[in-house]
Amino acid sequence: MPYELTDEQRDRYRETSIRSQLRKRELLRRHIEGGDTDTVELGQRFDPNDLMPQLESNGLTCLSLFSGGGGLDLGFERAGFEHGSAFEILDICGKTLQANRPEWDVRYGAAGDVCIAPFTPFRGVDIVHGGPPCQPFSTAGKQAGANDARNMWPDFVRCIQQTRPRAFIAENVPGILDRKFATVVNKNILAPLSENYIIFKFKLAAHDFGVPQARRRVFFVGFRAARDAARWVAPLPTHGDVGDLLGPIFSRNTTRRSLGLPDQGFDVVAPTLRSGFTGPRNTTGVVNSKASLKIWNELHIWPNGVQPTRALAAAYKPENGDFRLSVDDCALLQGFPSDWRFCGAVYQALGQIGNSVCPPVAYVVARQVARALRG
Ligand SMILES: C[S@@+](CC[C@H](N)C(=O)[O-])C[C@H]1O[C@@H](n2cnc3c(N)ncnc32)[C@H](O)[C@@H]1O
Numbered sequence: 124m125p126y127e128l129t130d131e132q133r134d135r136y137r138e139t140s141i142r143s144q145l146r147k148r149e150l151l152r153r154h155i156e157g158g159d160t161d162t163v164e165l166g167q168r169f170d171p172n173d174l175m176p177q178l179e180s181n182g183l184t185c186l187s188l189f190s191g192g193g194g195l196d197l198g199f200e201r202a203g204f205e206h207g208s209a210f211e212i213l214d215i216c217g218k219t220l221q222a223n224r225p226e227w228d229v230r231y232g233a234a235g236d237v238c239i240a241p242f243t244p245f246r247g248v249d250i251v252h253g254g255p256p257c258q259p260f261s262t263a264g265k266q267a268g269a270n271d272a273r274n275m276w277p278d279f280v281r282c283i284q285q286t287r288p289r290a291f292i293a294e295n296v297p298g299i300l301d302r303k304f305a306t307v308v309n310k311n312i313l314a315p316l317s318e319n320y321i322i323f324k325f326k327l328a329a330h331d332f333g334v335p336q337a338r339r340r341v342f343f344v345g346f347r348a349a350r351d352a353a354r355w356v357a358p359l360p361t362h363g364d365v366g367d368l369l370g371p372i373f374s375r376n377t378t379r380r381s382l383g384l385p386d387q388g389f390d391v392v393a394p395t396l397r398s399g400f401t402g403p404r405n406t407t408g409v410v411n412s413k414a415s416l417k418i419w420n421e422l423h424i425w426p427n428g429v430q431p432t433r434a435l436a437a438a439y440k441p442e443n444g445d446f447r448l449s450v451d452d453c454a455l456l457q458g459f460p461s462d463w464r465f466c467g468a469v470y471q472a473l474g475q476i477g478n479s480v481c482p483p484v485a486y487v488v489a490r491q492v493a494r495a496l497r498g
Pocket of ligand 1: 188189190191192194195196210212215230235236237238248253254255256276409475478479480481
């Protein structure tokens with residue numbers, strides 16, 4: 124829907140936009156000439172690798188579908204799984220995966236299209252994992268479910284039927300568990316898969332596992348053997364309100380502290396980052412609701428005009444003096460370690476970040492799957 128603006132509003136927006144562009148140009152010129160004096164002294168940052176220490180190889184192989192920027196793939200790798208092949212339709216995501224792990228077999232573009240790929244050559248793989256596009260079920264979309272052309276669950280199911288892995292892991296948005304999708308989920312996902320698998324369905328919140336961001340996701344985990352299924356235990360929160368003997372051990376990681384920003388009296392987990400692939404334009408902002416904008420404001424963090432690097436973000440300080448986010452900061456708030464790089468323009472990097480499973484969450488699920496499979 125085009126915005127309905129009065130002439131007066133349009134002129135005001137145009138004026139603000141021109142002023143902001145001129146200011147940006149001037150600040151970045153000063154930065155390039157080395158004349159910056161006002162840089163932020165950052166303290167120690169949170170290291171997502173602390174949440175997912177590299178485990179020894181468990182000898183189990185994975186096939187990754189709808190791999191995106193690699194959140195699930197990275198979590199599984201750190202939990203000791205061997206990466207088999209990855210299928211992803213977007214070139215930019217394929218490039219990210221290849222740049223970070225040149226040794227992985229990454230298929231992208233038409234070669235990575237899950238809807239046309241034959242999967243029988245992968246028969247014998249131990250695990251299939253993937254996050255079929257969530258837009259058909261997302262509250263941010265029209266929730267057309269099975270009628271949405273982006274519903275790719277049938278191809279996820281086909282892959283499982285053709286490869287017959289010991290276990291599968293599928294991730295999606297909480298919206299998929301809405302009552303209105305119960306029939307779709309039962310008919311298209313659970314019924315065909317439960318012929319050969321015992322399936323567990325559960326929700327996890329990233330901030331309960333040390334990721335400094337509020338992000339809830341649904342997982343479906345299926346085991347072919349009853350013996351493996353009997354050993355399955357869903358991951359238990361590690362971070363939260365401490366004090367309860369049986370509760371989490373660590374308090375939550377908060378936004379400012381995780382980014383190494385000075386204490387200013389208010390700090391909470393970051394609001395859910397919006398994916399740069401959603402919405403009408405190629406956005407460089409990560410705000411996904413009015414409520415989340417309020418939290419960013421209280422955190423004194425500027426969530427729009429995200430910059431490619433921290434140096435550029437520091438050079439292009441917002442007029443109100445808040446801390447401007449960079450792609451690196453968003454990746455960190457999603458739980459990606461600093462050596463995982465995203466290819467592409469800012470909106471493409473934010474698209475890959477906002478679409479991903481937080482690697483530390485993928486890691487805890489992967490670790491529990493390995494425990495079930497290895498006994
Ligand atoms: C929710 S994202 C997956 C994120 C990923 N699991 C992660 O943790 O980073 C879904 C991905 O499916 C990809 N996709 C959509 N249609 C596809 C198709 N036909 N074949 C392969 N990938 C597809 C999208 O480009 C997107 O990257």
